[in-house]
Amino acid sequence: MSLLADLLSTIFDRSTKATPNTKLDNRPIAKLILDLIGSRGEVRGMTLARQILDRYTAMSKAKKRDFFKYLATGLDIDPVDVRAALEAYEADPSRINYRSFMEVAEPARQELVRRLNQVPRATGSLVAMRQDLLELARTDASLSALDLDFRHLFSSWFNRGFLVLRPINWESPAHVLEKIIEYEAVHTIDSWSALRRRMQPPDRRCFAFFHPAMPDEPLIFVEVALTKGIPRSIQKILAEERDVLEEENADTAVFYSISNCQAGLAGISFGNLLIKQVVDDLSSQLLSLKTFVTLSPIPGFTQWLKVENLEDVATDERLPSLAAAYLIKAKRLDGSPLDPVARFHLGNGALVHAVHADANTSIKGQAQSRGVMVNYLYDLSTNAQNHEHFAGSFVIAASSDIKALAQAAEKLDT
Amino acid sequence: MSLLADLLSTIFDRSTKATPNTKLDNRPIAKLILDLIGSRGEVRGMTLARQILDRYTAMSKAKKRDFFKYLATGLDIDPVDVRAALEAYEADPSRINYRSFMEVAEPARQELVRRLNQVPRATGSLVAMRQDLLELARTDASLSALDLDFRHLFSSWFNRGFLVLRPINWESPAHVLEKIIEYEAVHTIDSWSALRRRMQPPDRRCFAFFHPAMPDEPLIFVEVALTKGIPRSIQKILAEERDVLEEENADTAVFYSISNCQAGLAGISFGNLLIKQVVDDLSSQLLSLKTFVTLSPIPGFTQWLKVENLEDVATDERLPSLAAAYLIKAKRLDGSPLDPVARFHLGNGALVHAVHADANTSIKGQAQSRGVMVNYLYDLSTNAQNHEHFAGSFVIAASSDIKALAQAAEKLDT
């Protein structure tokens, strides 16, 4: 452990060193790119890679678009070459033919990205590059295929085996904590005092995944409240004045906020593994914990009420029934739940446990779901089975209460 | 820095936890593999991955061969699918068509290896798996193409951007130091006392590359002696009784041993980046250092003397001339130097600086090169240019002394 701690500290040292004074190479960037892809020496390659990254960073949005265009078209696969190599391999599946096929079946831009990554701190820059790309691709379909290459590489690099789970708390470095403030997407943190209320008390926890090559950047984090019983209100959890619970008196761990941090890692999912790992860690550390549950928003509920013309029916006492019905009956075309948060937790093997009116009295809570929130339950004994049923045919696991509520809602419908 | 140190310590925690008690899945391994490749849930995937790795580890050599055969044939690309996807993409290079092409142009076994890597400590197991594969492929050509997939993935994972340079010394953990004993391939270390002589004195240094997912395993390491002047004898460097030099009196750093550690990472080269980084680090730490040089073996010299019928001519006083001639004139068919160590250092931009008779009096030294050794000089001012000339057309940089010696040898030849 100490070796690792020790050895990793180098990344930092290396990273903060100023770029060595290399002569600027004024050739067009496409030249540098081709040179980098073709270079055999790693040392020369690193100099080229650094220059390309530096130039990219300084580019205007329009220039970045050109850059990506070049990657999309100039560094694409060549179907003629692929076909030829494929035929050769089909005729004789030898090592040399397979190598030729591999070389032409993967576009040169993937090798480019890998080589750019040799530069210290490049991984973070490449994640930022993809963020730019995703933004540009929204209005330029010709770039959307290109994103698949980034995604493919990032899936490999941000593999679970390379991620590190870390607790975040009031003893964490300030520059990381300020990122929690920045990235919190579910229940905004508006000051350091508010942050402290979530990070310091012994009945509050936070965990994040990090990647060793981006040690200052959380990838995703989850905030946890330790409680006695399952909570029914997010405002009570976030209250400024509240009684702090002794760790050993808690029987429930509540995941009340999960936020992805890196727009450039969109589509590479960490959430389910994060929750799984945190459940494992907490349950082995705090033997008194018996229940693992979320207190989650229902982002599509208000909209669904509208679409279904149920706004008038949705009086206060009927909201829970309707929410239960929405969660387990409203579906997308492919049969999966309409609600995105439901898809996430059910996909992890959780079950819909309970819904609560007046659970989120904030403006956002009212707008999204008329103040209703839901607990998804992570029960280790049924988790694998729930997951399987859901993965197979979108069977939704729910408590009998929820089922009864949804049943009751049907009568409203008619 | 402290965050990183801190966060990385989790890898250890995670890794040492016993495998959770999951029910053993008794289906054939091919079933598990297909299940893993096709699974959508990461949690379920991790359970499958763990079982596959555990089963693989327990396999006999014959079973491992079967396992690889299955990967080579059962999880290969399907040319029919590739061709169809290629045509679709050629006709319409849309995102969806590109995705389809990517999916079929990459064999499923690559996805398998990526998914196996989700398990804690899996990276090391996969490196060991490739070591098995390389051994089996030596006698079974049908497996040699398969290795390209491992190599492709490992090149991406062991990218310079993910590696960490660390000093190794007498304060390093014993379990890492014993690996230095195990992996030292150039000048064997035969006891802890011998190790201590190389690691503890202030005029001895050692540096290694590590990967965060294999924190206990050096990937490659270099041993350095700080000296006054360029050394002419390896025995003097390794002597049990010698005067230790004060760090600030050293003007020369001698790379006297470089060893790769992981057979399963064959073909993924770290050596030139290691030397480059160590030169950078040492020169910024020890301002008195002016010269960076190797004291290297000449592994092919004796054999070349024999092939060239020069054994009789090679009297003691003529050995240096002949060695110089061998190093700069003996070539392979492609024009590159015949000597493998020369290829490595010249490829890094070093130059042949000097040769010394009686430089290695050990049995191995006599057998390889009649006791002659060579200094390759790493000179930052000429390094880039040397590298370029060598990379382009195998132009060998050498000192005027070496050139003169080689010239003198020509006369012997005639």
Place this chain on the structure above:
Amino acid sequence: MSLLADLLSTIFDRSTKATPNTKLDNRPIAKLILDLIGSRGEVRGMTLARQILDRYTAMSKAKKRDFFKYLATGLDIDPVDVRAALEAYEADPSRINYRSFMEVAEPARQELVRRLNQVPRATGSLVAMRQDLLELARTDASLSALDLDFRHLFSSWFNRGFLVLRPINWESPAHVLEKIIEYEAVHTIDSWSALRRRMQPPDRRCFAFFHPAMPDEPLIFVEVALTKGIPRSIQKILAEERDVLEEENADTAVFYSISNCQAGLAGISFGNLLIKQVVDDLSSQLLSLKTFVTLSPIPGFTQWLKVENLEDVATDERLPSLAAAYLIKAKRLDGSPLDPVARFHLGNGALVHAVHADANTSIKGQAQSRGVMVNYLYDLSTNAQNHEHFAGSFVIAASSDIKALAQAAEKLDT
């Protein structure tokens, strides 16, 4: 290094463990104290010590006064015993007689404090205890002798050899940074944004001494600005909007704030060693630094102008002259400078380098010194000599400019 890092982490582990469930001992605290002082078993002693500390913490101010009264009188030396032991030792200076003398010549309360310190985290509690004592002693002379015992022990425990210098920056733990906000006594920090401006930019530094037994508590810290040239205004240094200087362009390090953190360590001085160490560290890290200087308040200047009836004379253009005169001529009865900050820096061997009008435009700055500030220069070449002359006979080192200014002020006087 890694071992140490590793080994020290235990303090934390140990400290956070809840107090074991020991039966509460309801006897009067004086009984527990005598029991602890007399106990031979360390394990039993630790239980007693913990109970005494817990009880003390829960005491009202009045009870604390009683507690200290008991220490002052009940655990004082006994002159009769001391005299007897002294006579025996005088007659025969044997080991046994010396031991007897030592035992009675040191009051039992010192042993009490040492034994209390066995409990994890006790050191911090004892520092807090002395803080209480100092407050009570201000109005109760009978307690002031008692403080000498605490001071004696703390001088030994907080010996320079046990202190650790650490940089504090934006990557430091939040719970330490909030203490910087709390303890900054010279130029108040009123928000996390203000703190960030002092901790994050590359031309700002902060260093603190810590003690291993109180790892979360800085003892003293100094804030440093790296500048080009010697600064003439504190507001410019603290400005929200300012150009950040590249580290390598700085030629001057400015100590612009030094704050003691622990009221319970009053009288145990760390300041001069802190500055000395920081000068050493910065000058070896940043070779471009040539000048080490303070930008210091002149706390007694306004008051002195008043006492000397110089308020009317002190027009804007004359303030620097008067300040120079105040700094080098105004003395206390013992011959030392009247100004406390001057005493500190001159005692460290610094010299009075320059005074600046309009250097501190804050209300506090106007009130203390009519906005004038002073640079004390830490010049390694004259430091030892200055120190010696000052220590011997309060000779004040000053630049020729300052001397000339002070000279000019004399004419005003007449």
Place this chain on the structure above:
Amino acid sequence: MSLLADLLSTIFDRSTKATPNTKLDNRPIAKLILDLIGSRGEVRGMTLARQILDRYTAMSKAKKRDFFKYLATGLDIDPVDVRAALEAYEADPSRINYRSFMEVAEPARQELVRRLNQVPRATGSLVAMRQDLLELARTDASLSALDLDFRHLFSSWFNRGFLVLRPINWESPAHVLEKIIEYEAVHTIDSWSALRRRMQPPDRRCFAFFHPAMPDEPLIFVEVALTKGIPRSIQKILAEERDVLEEENADTAVFYSISNCQAGLAGISFGNLLIKQVVDDLSSQLLSLKTFVTLSPIPGFTQWLKVENLEDVATDERLPSLAAAYLIKAKRLDGSPLDPVARFHLGNGALVHAVHADANTSIKGQAQSRGVMVNYLYDLSTNAQNHEHFAGSFVIAASSDIKALAQAAEKLDT
């Protein structure tokens, strides 16, 4: 935690820096000493302290004796001054009178040692200095009182509150592990392979106390074997070939070796706190552990048999009875057990649990105790009470088996 780790790393940095080039002060050492004791500036003090320590280190044994003589006589208390100060304090117990008394009642050599300790790494040097002193004092009674001053200071500095417990294992730094080899005093470790057998297997543990100012030096360590059942033979524990037990199958932790490391800390006891802490830590980590027991030598048994003329009676089958009798009946004049190891463990509140013949077949084991060894049991439920009874009146706690065996031995006696 990370802060602490971080902050402590400075000690190392600081310590390894070369002594700055200060001019050597050629005055007699007594002059330097008086100068140091009297100096007011810490910076000047540190230069003096360093020179004194450097000079001391270079001294011959004879010179060291002179040095200590000077401390013993030249820096002793002055009875006249003490008496005068005592009388003043008796007449008026004011702060100023108490301060005067404190100053003269403590010999100046204590202040000297405290001031020497300001130098980086000085603590270790002072511990070594006391080691020299203890050796010299053995043959020179005039120095034996002087040792009390060192002991007094060290008791304060090496207070439990400042010590750190750390596990030692195969991942510990080599330079610490080699000290385990060096200091192991009970069952010698003769090679790195032997060390590895004690440090690496999961059913072997080692713990040591460290002091932050001597981070490379263990103060005391204990070796632990995790076993199933209470062991009856040390050779079985140390066997080269043995079945390693899974951690979770162990029900017993056996303390089979405890070694003090620093001769210069003689008389400052850490052992009982070490065992107490290790019992606490292991029992909270490994819930399967039910029994904490030693396997201890009986160093005085053979000698006692001789003195008591029991050598002839002591046939193999009678050895255990006699050993039991020795342990619980053989006493010193003050009523404490004759056996030193028994005194240590019984003083900690352990009880004599069992004795085993043929438990130590080594030459040393035969010589000390005819191969018999003893288990002392650390039972948390009886520990405090045992301790109290033993501390009060040397009542020895023992199992009924031991009592019966000792009873049986009495019949032999007659």
